[in-house]
Amino acid sequence: MTGDRLAARLLEIVDIASESRDEAALAAHVLEQLPDARDAGDTCVLAGVTERRERPLVLFAGHLDTVPAQGNFPGRLEDGVVHGLGAADMKAGVAVMMELALAVGSLDASVDVGFVFFGREELPFGDSSLTPLLEREPGLRSADLAIVMEPTDNELHAGCVGNINATWTFRGVAGHSARPWLADNAIHRAGRGIAALAEVEVVDHVFAGLTFREVVSAVTVHGGVARNVVPDECVVEVNMRYAPGTSAADAEAKLHALCDPHGELVIDGNAPSGLVSTGPLVDRLVAAGDGLTLAPKQAWTPVAELTGAGVDAINFGPGRPLYAHRRDEQVEVEALVKSYNTLERFLCA
Incomplete structure (x- = not known):
């Protein structure tokens, strides 16, 4: 040809x-x-x-x-x-x-x-x-x-690899940015959660003699009202890739374990490996x-x-x-x- x-x-x-x-x-x-x-x-x-x-x-x-x-x-x-x-x-x-x-x-x-x-x-x-x-x-x-x-x-x-997309919502209490001690900043909460997620190490899984890598990432961040408002909500989108041999349910459970201590996680989609x-x-x-x-x-x-x-x-x-x-x-x-x-x-x- x-x-x-x-x-x-x-x-x-x-x-x-x-x-x-x-x-x-x-x-x-x-x-x-x-x-x-x-x-x-x-x-x-x-x-x-x-x-x-x-x-x-x-x-x-x-x-x-x-x-x-x-x-x-x-x-x-x-x-x-x-x-x-x-x-x-x-x-x-x-x-x-x-x-x-x-x-x-x-x-x-x-x-x-x-x-x-x-x-x-x-x-x-x-x-x-x-x-x-x-x-x-x-x-x-x-x-x-x-x-x-x-x-x-x-x-x-x-x-x-399997592919999970999820929405991670952080909630706080709104307030005036001049008196932030009277509020609970949802963006700051999200920052702490994202920092913890960033420390999660890549996990190698060997399946049928091949090495696949399990990874999780924050991929988008949405939050804020105005420059003088402490926000009461911040939404982060999360993506996880998981290896063959890991069930869709087990992958979701692992992602929940990583994210739930910091905010509310909702699975939007899960394409199996x-x-x-x-x-x-x-x-x-x-x-x-x-x-x-x-x-x-x-x-x-x-x-x-x-x-x-x-x-x-x-x-x-x-x-x-x-x-x-x-x-x-x-x-x-x-x-x-x-x-x-x-x-x-x-x-x-």
Whole structure:
């Protein structure tokens, strides 16, 4: 596969706006471009073989949506690099998927191959269109392996960490800033709680031979009324990432134990971790690459949705995690070619 073709395909889909909840135009484009594609509803498109037959079934999965634009739309090709919204996360992977879908009929593949395009991945876990799709299309759950084309810089990332978002509210008593001893400053209470949270050490967890890191962070702070008012409320948003092997309930309990002594914690969302998948097809993918090894995925990805539905899944894609969600989002054309060639060798092994 030529770099020019892959670059043109990527630039073509970068220039179709598809921010979360606005993926319909890109879904329609994918449907139009792939001869055997079908509309699976809810901005989801399926192509190729989508249920287990006599041979192993491998699915390629990729989300169509992007985060909001940051002055990086439309895209451009410059010096062997495609720039633009979603270039790395994860339209690079979608472009490779589309070209594989067009070529698979002429390849001497030794497995059946299907393609799953879906929306709303960049929104909270409960909004994703993939989990409902897996319920509507039971054949997908019979797959032997799903390759999620998330940005990994052409490395093989196994599993994924769980992701909790929570709201931490600190309450006090309002008063005049000239007489703060008559009030109870909620921002000061929040400061003490945040300082305690900052002292929590990173915890390494080994799961299936890979080391994942459990971390917790305060990510936003909202508080204050005016410069002469001691505030009676301060709200902090907290994010926690937890390793495979830790249940969603246990992770929430740990976060409550850290935060409850200082303020009121409410869990807003909890995306469970994804299991580490191994086996002959993963070994075959490792062998198809150039020095590929398994590494832990220190982020949340749809691998969690797939392994939760009983499908072995792995992360592999051409985008660089470094550029995901950035104003200068980009991917090298060379990375697209490397990804495509690795996956073609994998299919034809």
